[in-house]
Amino acid sequence: MEERKNFGFGVLIDILKKNPKTIVLTEGTDPRILEASSRLLASNFLHPILVGDPDKIYEVAEESGFNIRGSEIINPRNFDRMDEMVEMFCELRKSKGVTPEQAREILYQNNYFGTMLVKMGIADSLLGGATYSTADTVRPALQLIKTRPGNTLVSSCFILVRPFATGGNEVFAMGDCGINIKPNEDELVEIAEETVRCARIFGVDPKVAFLSYSTYGSGKGEDVDKMRNAARKTKERNPDLPISGEIQFDAAVSPRVAKKKCPQSEVAGNANTFIFPDINAGNIGYKIAQRMGNFSAYGPILLGLNSPINDLSRGCTADEVYSMAIITAALADNKDA
Numbered sequence: 001m002e003e004r005k006n007f008g009f010g011v012l013i014d015i016l017k018k019n020p021k022t023i024v025l026t027e028g029t030d031p032r033i034l035e036a037s038s039r040l041l042a043s044n045f046l047h048p049i050l051v052g053d054p055d056k057i058y059e060v061a062e063e064s065g066f067n068i069r070g071s072e073i074i075n076p077r078n079f080d081r082m083d084e085m086v087e088m089f090c091e092l093r094k095s096k097g098v099t100p101e102q103a104r105e106i107l108y109q110n111n112y113f114g115t116m117l118v119k120m121g122i123a124d125s126l127l128g129g130a131t132y133s134t135a136d137t138v139r140p141a142l143q144l145i146k147t148r149p150g151n152t153l154v155s156s157c158f159i160l161v162r163p164f165a166t167g168g169n170e171v172f173a174m175g176d177c178g179i180n181i182k183p184n185e186d187e188l189v190e191i192a193e194e195t196v197r198c199a200r201i202f203g204v205d206p207k208v209a210f211l212s213y214s215t216y217g218s219g220k221g222e223d224v225d226k227m228r229n230a231a232r233k234t235k236e237r238n239p240d241l242p243i244s245g246e247i248q249f250d251a252a253v254s255p256r257v258a259k260k261k262c263p264q265s266e267v268a269g270n271a272n273t274f275i276f277p278d279i280n281a282g283n284i285g286y287k288i289a290q291r292m293g294n295f296s297a298y299g300p301i302l303l304g305l306n307s308p309i310n311d312l313s314r315g316c317t318a319d320e321v322y323s324m325a326i327i328t329a330a331l332a333d334n335k336d337a
């Protein structure tokens, strides 16, 4: 593996070696999942649990040449604790009036079934989204795992990593590029605080930029006010955190542009933690960095959930599945995550 792919992973793997974990992979017939599983099986720190029909899973593994012998496979269609799972599901969703028959049908879907494995404590963590959309990966977690006490919403961030030519990596955090479609200013405060917390886990000393098409009043509009107010409120709650905003991306990262546009800002030119005004900007922004800027993108890492459950992009590689599995399971041990 090249340096970038090893980024920070030594620490995460050490966490898992001290306390090995299990991770549910809901897309047991996807070759990228099987490749990552075969690598995890060869490790002694993270045990994959594949969801699906074992015959189909072994067929795909054989066709694609991945050795998954010894992996645990659970088929929702003949799970021995299904009655217990149905009962628990009905209890969790009783305000929605779900019948046991409806619950059983829902639980035959790998995404809901896998999420319940975590809820029941049968697995420590879950990773999905190689074939499921983000909405279909995240919805069961929102409905069943729920928001952690003290949080009002689940959000997400990406960790972007690119090697310096001189060695080491540059690391940035971006939120929310995956969950909340049009967050209001208070939601942006929570997204920023959660993204900062996640950035720190990955060794970033956060300098936060609330991004906009305007830098300190150069443009006008509702979204400009939203980002300015969110930056101000976040600063009020976190007086020691370096924050700028509203600010344009060029002023946030280029010292030369920052000097021209906002020399008074404590962050401008050196920002490393970016808060986007909405999911359009965030999702497009991280994908530009990944596909045209040669950054590795780890995420979306879900923030504010009661258990470690993470999503993938459907465009992910097997290597990204492997990395995200390690990140997800290691965060199970990080109470600050």
Ligand SMILES: CC(C)(COP(=O)(O)OP(=O)(O)OC[C@H]1O[C@@H](n2cnc3c(N)ncnc32)[C@H](O)[C@@H]1OP(=O)(O)O)[C@@H](O)C(=O)NCCC(=O)NCCS
Residues within 6 Å of the ligand: 134, 135, 136, 138, 139, 142, 143, 147, 152, 153, 154, 155, 177, 178, 179, 180, 181, 279, 283, 300
């Ligand atoms: C996350 C998302 C799927 C939730 O929306 P939804 O499926 O329509 O969900 P609903 O609004 O019906 O809410 C379902 C449950 O989740 C909860 N919920 C929704 N958004 C939430 C959030 N951000 N945080 C916490 N809970 C949330 C609701 O309260 C509801 O709970 P309940 O069923 O117990 O009452 C939706 O916001 C979405 O599609 N986001 C964009 C995902 C995407 O396409 N990303 C791009 C690729 S990364």
Ligand SMILES: CC(=O)OP(=O)(O)O
Residues within 6 Å of the ligand: 129, 132, 133, 134, 178, 283, 299, 300, 312, 313, 314, 315
């Ligand atoms: C995170 C993300 O954008 O997911 P997808 O590419 O699957 O839509």
